[in-house]
Amino acid sequence: MGKRSSELASRFEHAVADFTKALEECSDAQWAAICDAEGWTVGQTAQHVAGQFPLEMEFIIAAAEGKAMPAYTWDDVNSKNEGRAARNRAVTRVAVLQELRAGAATTAAYLRGLNDEQLDRSGALSLADGASVTAQQLIGGGVLIAHVTAHLESIRGALQGSSSLIAR
Secondary structure (H helix, E strand, C coil), X not given: CCHHHHHHHHHHHHHHHHXXXXXXXXXXXXXXXXXXXXXXXXXXXHHHHHHXXXXXXXXXXXXXXXXXXXXXXXXXXXXXXXXXXXXXXXXXXXXXXHHHHHHHHHHHHHHHCXXXXXXXXXXXXXXXXXXXXXXXXXXXXXXXXXXXXXXXXXXXXXXXXXXXXXXX
């Protein structure tokens, strides 16, 4: 809708494209490599990113719409993450890429529809001790874009530690 939302959506799409490329280029052995930061395989870590978009959108939508943000604790989030990782020990690259592309398309479309007023709305983020954060901060910060890029760096580290390298 606006220039800022379009730029944020483009940044998000770029981050997801880089993430997707790394996944597409890794071998089956690399898919099973362990990411040090997470303690999960590349596949589990990739599925975590793809599967996290709905939860991340709960926070972004609440802030953009001026509603109360979810009151999740870090224990809640960590429990969800560990449960999903356990269920996805044998997740396939095809399944992850499908979920990643679908979730990213829906997320980017929502981001593009935001106006400046919505991007500037804020709410109390329970995961940051109730600090007030704007929708734009959630999108650019650790909740969305930075979440994708942080896990991409972890995956790249795991891939570099395996038999073949993934080019940046």
